[in-house]
Amino acid sequence: DAGVIQSPRHEVTEMGQEVTLRCKPISGHDYLFWYRQTMMRGLELLIYFNNNVPIDDSGMPEDRFSAKMPNASFSTLKIQPSEPRDSAVYFCASSLFPDGEAFFGQGTRLTVV
């Protein structure tokens, strides 16, 4: 398996634009996580899915953020409209168990100007 694949690796967008981040988890992993990493707040869990169903989205900062997992091999994190304070590195991770070894993607570095 190629590991967790995220796209794009880098995204620069203007404030107010919609941003969509994509993730392909490792095949067979039932859990998928979206994290955000910033210098100020560290690594924060935004939302996680179990068998494509969102289980806990309490970390999603506000209604501008939404995540979907239409099937076991694909998930998206959408920000609409984007704001400069959304600038961060967004990671997707997958695992066999909710608190087992997590496999991270390379991340998407988002810059909102």
Add this chain to the structure above:
Amino acid sequence: SQQGEEDPQALSIQEGENATMNCSYKTSINNLQWYRQNSGRGLVHLILIRSNEREKHSGRLRVTLDTSKKSSSLLITASRAADTASYFCASSGSARQLTFGSGTQLTVLP
């Protein structure tokens, strides 16, 4: 605040020396994990220690867990320049979700 907090925030050592990083957490855990993150990359899992274990080894890594003090330590022996990275602990509690600490930036000087 985050469940796990590492110290020190930054550590600089010479190649060949040992590096010790500490992690404290606040509530009971199921397991505690350590991850490494190289600059510009994703996190990579290093080791998992369960709440009923006290010590675990993997190659040059040694992890200890003291549940009475709610703390863990990661020891890297005979460090190499390639060990330069950020190291994070992540704890799993009753909610069975991983909560990551703020990390220790390790620099190994050649």
